[in-house]
Amino acid sequence: MFARLLSILTLTVLGLAATACAGLGGQGSLDGQGASRSELKRVILVSIDGFRWDYLERGVTPTLSRLAAEGASGPMRPSFPSVTFPNHYTLVTGRHPDHHGIVGNSFIDAELGRFSMAKTEPGWWNQAEPIWITVEKAGRTSATMFWPGSETEHDGVRPRYWRPYDKAVEGDARVDQILAWMDASPRPDFATLYFDIVDTAGHNHGPDGAETNAAMAEVDASLARLIDGLKARGLDDETVLIIASDHGMAATSPDRVMRLGDLVDPEAIDVLYSGAAVFLNPKPGREAEVEAALARRHAHGECWTKATIPSRLVLGSNPRVPAIVCAADVGWLFSAPGREVTRSGGAHGYDNAAREMQALFVAHGPGVARGRILRDLDSVDVQPLIGRLMGLAVPAGDGRREDTQVVTGR
Structure with missing residues (x-):
């Protein structure tokens, strides 16, 4: 599997090599521990729920398509079952649902009872540590905008900035909240941003519906707003965007x-x-x-x-x-x-190897190789990649360190 990300995602060693070396040794590469503050990357992890990988080919997402062309991109295999809550927690813990405990959108816990997507009590979520908690424990700052699991406290720790989920908040307002947090002190080193309208449209109108294309175009415009906001603040040269989805979508009848x-x-x-x-x-x-x-x-x-x-x-x-x-x-x-x-409509949850279930992955920003196409990426690889970009020692998961080995692209 080393060959996978070796061939798809190359991070420059200008200002990052020392961070990577310390990280490989299992030590947190934080300020004063092998890397200066300026050498560490800010990461914004964006989820577009239900965005099937090949939606990029439809010509309705110019911003996202540009980011893919200029960065590293490709289809990403979700975990099974290919549904929302398990896969969002996989992206931020690096563990399959069987190992992080959110095994489905609904399940039974012998002590806690029946899980629903409204549950925020720690007992549901504490079988694995999400990346924003790792960031906070390392003395850095995180912000989460509506990510599943982000409303839960872990051992007394929360993201510095967070909001409870509210589906009524539109995409541009979600972006504006992220940008407002970027204006705060301390400024987030890691942030998540979540869009749900592509998944909703896909369920209601199918993956080929005009409404699904319109939802993609709307999210794409919100991404452009995020990028413009980062540029206006002078943060684009120090911020890596990782844009992913939790699963694809298939037509049903x-x-x-x-x-x-x-x-x-x-x-x-x-x-x-x-x-x-x-x-x-x-x-x-x-x-x-x-x-x-x-x-x-x-x-x-x-x-x-x-x-x-x-x-x-x-x-x-x-x-x-x-x-x-x-x-x-x-x-x-x-x-x-x-x-x-x-x-008729659309559904997901199928075998995670199915073409229709393949999720989106795009990485763009400083240190990310240009024009690299991913061939065999798994969702469990995202969390260790974020850790490497940020110089953090992350909890061990199902992704392998060598999958995100830092190499020079020159």
């Missing part, structure tokens, strides 16, 4: 639906969520019946017991993973009893 109630007695199961992926548990006493009915290949999808989930999906060891997990074939859906699919 009510004509491509498998009804769980046709496969197993609805009274025998407790469905946590359904769609492209399914999480469910058998009712007490009905485990053998449910396993016999579901744990096999079906016409347009497959279900596994927790113990038989394919190892390549890196899911099954965490106690929060349910007894039965299913993945529909791309474009198909499982529907739970009482949750019929009545219209």
